[in-house]
Amino acid sequence: MYETKIPNPNVTWEIANQANIGFDASMFNSKITMSFDYFNNLRTQILIKRNASIPNSTGLTLPPENIGEVKNTGFEGIITYNNQAGDLYYSISANGSYSKNEIIFWDETPGIPEYQKSTGRPMGSSLYYQAIGIFDDQGEIDGTPHWAGAIPGDVIFEDVNKDDVIDGLDRVMNEKTNIPRFIYGFTANFGYKGFDLAILFQGATGSVQYISPESGEIGNYYKEAADNRWTPENTGSAYARTWNRDEEYWRSQGNTYWLYNMNYLRLKNFELGYTLPSNVNKSLNIEALRFYINGMNLLTFSEQKLIDPELESGTAYPLQRVVTGGITLTF
């Protein structure tokens, strides 16, 4: 039996102020249609715990209190163009959604520097040391503020506050989280006589992921990092030396060396089909016959090559590339 939390008798509902402005338009005989929406949401009295400001010597297990304040702003839109030229029918569309999440008020630890505060940054941000390269030799270590015990091949942490010591004050609250800021897509549909073609691209920008494998005695390394790793012969590398589990400071201390941009653009779907003309159908005594070939996840453009950028975790099984072909026959 233990105290799960102390009571907060003043608890009340969170308040959400949601405002949006929409815009729908259709022009040139509906050849162009568009729709835009801007939103600005303010959530106040969000229930959060004052863990950051109340000393742990109190021993308190804190209850949520109505103190958080967060703003979400952004827009989403879609524009579509339809047309016909002779036997060619086509429709092209682009859509996008941008959203920005910003903390207006949060429980902060008193006395921390501005660059470590949650306020002004998105929810879910984390503090990271700033990785700015790899130590090439002992001389470079000696001439640079460094983590105690650093050796060549280790990751350089930036001395953010310029006090010649690398410590917790050199951690910076990250501006990005694993949620993308901007999600977008393109679709195109074509029809020409019996042929039809559908293409879907999708992409996202503005998210990061922390990918830090427990390599060494118990796990493997990513190939790119292993092949290009720093060695006394391969200096100037962007990749650190080999490491073992948590032994290196740059593995055990959260830092941007392991943060990867998850920006990507992907050919999500591609389908090409052919439908037999109706006069042929009659001679075959069928209603309809369509041949098609379909591919999913055929192409991906991504800054990082380690994991599937569409997933929210580096350990999830990557999405599969699927190619199917088929015949649809209707009697």
Next chain:
Amino acid sequence: MILMIISVISLFYSCTKTSEFLDKKPLDEYSETDVWSDPALVETFVNMMYRNALGWPFSIERLSDYSDESFFTPDWDVLNFNKSLMTSDGLLGWQVDWATPHTLHFRWDPLYANARRTNIFFSKIDEVPSDDEAVIDNLKGQAYFMRAWTYFYLTALYGGVPIITKAYTLDDEFEVARNTYEECISFVIGQIDSAALFLPDAYPTDGHVTRGAALAFKARVLLYAASDLHNSGKNGVVTSGFSNPELLGYVGGDANARWTAAKNAAKAVIDLNKYSLYKATPAPADSVAQNFIELFTSKGTSEDILLQFFTPKTDENWDGYNPGLYCGPNGYHNWGNNTPLGDLVDDYEMKDGSKFDWANLTHKANPYLNREARFYATVLYEGVQWRKRPSDALQIDPFSMIQVGYVYNPGNVMIKAGLDTRSGPIEDWNGGKTGYYLRKYVDPSVDPQYVKQDVPFKHLRYGEVLLNYAEACIELGQDAEARTYINLIRKRAGQPDLPGSLTGDALRQAYRHERRIELAFEDHRFWDVRRWLIGEVAYKQTSSVDVRYNATETSVPSYRKADGSTYGAPVFSKRDTPGDSRAWNKKIYFFPIMRDEMNKNTLLVQNPGY
């Protein structure tokens, strides 16, 4: 033809309305009011203090890994702690929080959370209705004990800390300054004295604290407080240049009086005539090693003063306790952690009381022959018979004898690795790196791959009390008295008496050696090397053993021949433990208060060096 739609601007705001049918009690929690009106519920609240005060001494990562006793095979940043790299931003392996290591509770936050439990208790206990005053008194005694225990370990880690006895509410002022070390020790002793008033004498077989436990704990507290680390006449190495030495120890005062208090406190336990060493005088036919194995696999003996019990019901894997699985060799599908260091193994005496020495060729030829009994009860080593191997390993080793060595051919190529090495065929990543595995506290009658043992951990035992008494005597110059009590320990261990000529610092060193051996893996050494100010002795490159067989064949089918003999005589050598280069920094004598806590409570003063 543009349509414009301005859509909603809306505001959602609603409040609850209390009505009776909504006013239900939760089904999975008790309300505060219910708890403090039922002594049975209060008892469960007190029980929880035990767990949070005593921690998880049999967890996968142990306190022994943080001193010169053992090596933690998977690291988890323990190596860096042992290189003295902790800062106020991070305690490295000490605070690994995904497997509930024992060290996780030896920190500011959980200890203060436990202090709060005691504070809530004392703010409420007088309201609890009870027909039986003895029940309430007993609960008070336990809570005083747990509060003392909690603050004592806060003090051992940080020096003087804020003494907080109020149960805070959300509207309180939270900033509070550190009390001096002396104030903290006085507070702890006051709590122990109160505990001793309320607690029953009953012989402890169920894990509850008793009056005897309170008195034995008091002896430990006073011994620590009298030690060099907390004596301004001795601890200059830590406090020089630090503006608040009163936070780390006594400034001035009478050191002799403190040693006398420690001595008297230990004597008070002895004079209870309640406790005795288990098999204090081994019978001639006894195996002394077997006596020790019994002591450390029993559920309680005349020697035990405070035990922490575990039940095999709990089914968690990484959490809690499972010493057999965590410490056992990989060749048994165990995890090979907390492996004894060569430095510790080498400290076990020969049976005749002489020192083991690698330079002695007879010793080197077979380091495990004619060692003292406690060695055999504590360590698994090359060639020792251990429990039957699991079926797949039994095919490789039908003899079930520990294999930590390697077989080499005449071309000096390693041709067969032992089952219990890091090149063995079974789960090699769990192989130990020191050439030894831990036996103490491991129950050989259960198969830890599948079954949890239920051996209790000894937080307080009479053997420690005798040693505490001897230490205080030595520091008071009462060498003959000290020798008498050390010899009780040695007699039980089957070792010859210390010679009467042993006095002064030589006796002190002999005592410290005895304590290291007798109390190995019982959570003492970590604190002892600190309070004795011998950090630089304990934190250095560690050693281990290398075992090799030089076969005349170019390849061999197995580690041992079919008749159980080996490919040539084993060659033992002392070597550095790979990767375990420890280093001492004097700041590590005390822990840092974390940077965030310093920011949240501006009245705090940081410890030196952080």
